[in-house]
Amino acid sequence: MKMEEIEDAITDVDDVHIVNALNYKAPTQKRAKIGKKILVLVAAVITLNSLVGFATGYSLRHYIGKNWAMVSLQVDKNGNMLSSSSLNYDLETDTPYHVEDGQIYFTHDGSNKNITDFCSIYDSFAYVDVDFWGNGHYIIVGGTTDNLGFCVGNVIGGKRVSSVAFYPAILENGNAPRMNDNTDSKFYGLVQYTMNHYWKGAIEWEEWLDRFSDTNLSTEEREEFELVNKPHFDYVITMG
Amino acid sequence: MSEEEIIQLFAQRSEKAIESLSEKYGAYCKKVSMSILKNQEDVEECLNDCLLTAWNTIPPQPSETKLLGAYMFRLVRNRSIKKQRYNKAKKRDSSGNQILDELLEVLPALETAETTILVSELTSYLNLFLDSLDKESHAIFMFRYWFNEPSVEIAERLNLKTNTVNVKLKRIRIKLKGFLTEKGLIE
Numbered sequence: 186m187k188m189e190e191i192e193d194a195i196t197d198v199d200d201v202h203i204v205n206a207l208n209y210k211a212p213t214q215k216r217a218k219i220g221k222k223i224l225v226l227v228a229a230v231i232t233l234n235s236l237v238g239f240a241t242g243y244s245l246r247h248y249i250g251k252n253w254a255m256v257s258l259q260v261d262k263n264g265n266m267l268s269s270s271s272l273n274y275d276l277e278t279d280t281p282y283h284v285e286d287g288q289i290y291f292t293h294d295g296s297n298k299n300i301t302d303f304c305s306i307y308d309s310f311a312y313v314d315v316d317f318w319g320n321g322h323y324i325i326v327g328g329t330t331d332n333l334g335f336c337v338g339n340v341i342g343g344k345r346v347s348s349v350a351f352y353p354a355i356l357e358n359g360n361a362p363r364m365n366d367n368t369d370s371k372f373y374g375l376v377q378y379t380m381n382h383y384w385k386g387a388i389e390w391e392e393w394l395d396r397f398s399d400t401n402l403s404t405e406e407r408e409e410f411e412l413v414n415k416p417h418f419d420y421v422i423t424m425g
Numbered sequence: 426m427s428e429e430e431i432i433q434l435f436a437q438r439s440e441k442a443i444e445s446l447s448e449k450y451g452a453y454c455k456k457v458s459m460s461i462l463k464n465q466e467d468v469e470e471c472l473n474d475c476l477l478t479a480w481n482t483i484p485p486q487p488s489e490t491k492l493l494g495a496y497m498f499r500l501v502r503n504r505s506i507k508k509q510r511y512n513k514a515k516k517r518d519s520s521g522n523q524i525l526d527e528l529l530e531v532l533p534a535l536e537t538a539e540t541t542i543l544v545s546e547l548t549s550y551l552n553l554f555l556d557s558l559d560k561e562s563h564a565i566f567m568f569r570y571w572f573n574e575p576s577v578e579i580a581e582r583l584n585l586k587t588n589t590v591n592v593k594l595k596r597i598r599i600k601l602k603g604f605l606t607e608k609g610l611i612e
Contacts, residue, residue, distance in 0.1 A: 188525065188529065189510065190547075191525065191529070191547065192506060193506075193544050194545075194548045194551060195525075195548075195551065195570055196499070196502055196503060196506065196571070197544065198548060198551050198552055198555060198571065199552050199555075200487070200492045200495040200496070200499070201495075202552070202555045202563070202567055202571070203495035203498060204491060204492060204495050205560075205564075205567075206563060206564045206567030206572075207494060209564035211561070211582070211583040211584040211585070
């Protein structure tokens with residue numbers, strides 16, 4: 186097929202595509218501001234003793250938008266988390282939601298479900314997917330149309346092993362929004378825990394990261410760290 | 426002036442029809458033509474030809490009032506491409522369509538496909554592909570590959586960053602490749 190024929194094929198697309206493109210109204214949301222709110226944080230704090238065969242450099246995948254983003258976890262021979270790192274995501278192209286005409290749509294699973302009523306500065310929408318291996322992956326979207334944030338995480342072997350939060354610029358009292366969806370109260374309890382611990386103000390996060398990045402924590406420091414960050418057992422469930 | 430009013434003027438054979446049509450779509454038609462021809466003189470000639478064609482064909486064209494703009498842009502694009510190919514054949518212009526080159530970067534198999542693919546067949550699949558895109562991606566694809574707009578202008582038009590448009594374009598091209606592969610047009 187000649188290049189010119191390909192050009193002709195493009196030219197010949199239906200008129201409706203020309204009209205629709207010309208009539209397309211871009212969302213009024215000021216996306217540029219969202220980019221400034223990017224904060225990627227990884228929390229992978231609990232021991233992974235229950236996961237037999239865990240090797241150093243184990244990688245976990247996080248849901249981000251339509252793509253997978255990588256979160257790398259370093260664990261020691263006993264499966265204890267030592268460090269983690271993540272990619273910086275583009276909040277303009279990789280969000281699991283889309284805002285249009287003042288409405289928030291959940292796009293990650295292709296459903297385009299209108300979640301506007303679930304989201305506010307206090308409330309959020311939660312999406313959970315259990316993969317083939319029985320591991321849970323969750324996405325939480327909260328905030329308002331001009332101040333949205335989301336949190337994604339993984340649950341493996343019934344324990345939350347990592348999460349990433351992109352929090353809204355404004356959060357009342359630094360607390361994460363509540364969740365409305367209550368399909369699986371135990372699981373959502375765990376997710377709520379994650380949110381309360383990791384979807385907070387930037388200063389707290391940075392302090393936490395400073396400590397977490399130090400892989401030479403003393404036993405005492407690690408115990409203190411885990412005491413603060415380890416999920417309460419009430420929230421630990423078995424997946425699958 | 427509305428599209429319906431302009432078409433009425435054409436139906437009445439009023440010379441104001443051409444004036445109104447130019448007022449409404451002239452600037453953008455010029456831009457579309459310039460993006461292909463890159464020569465002011467050729468663009469003027471092309472636009473004059475298109476206005477004459479419009480005078481001779483409206484009505485009954487376009488089939489629907491709301492398609493007047495699409496009809497004009499199609500006239501301009503077709504005429505400009507024809508002129509550009511003429512210039513190229515006469516070696517007056519050696520440049521190709523750089524935006525199309527960009528599309529072919531991910532679709533080399535389409536250009537070299539051994540199986541015969543009809544233009545109409547590819548158009549049908551492009552229509553299906555465009556139907557499958559979300560509104561924003563659809564608009565980005567059309568403004569880039571049909572209207573030949575630079576990504577910086579698309580970004581401005583759609584309240585996006587230029588980089589975002591480029592990332593989205595790349596994803597759309599990959600998606601198109603996957604779509605055409607799935608349909609068996611390319612391997």
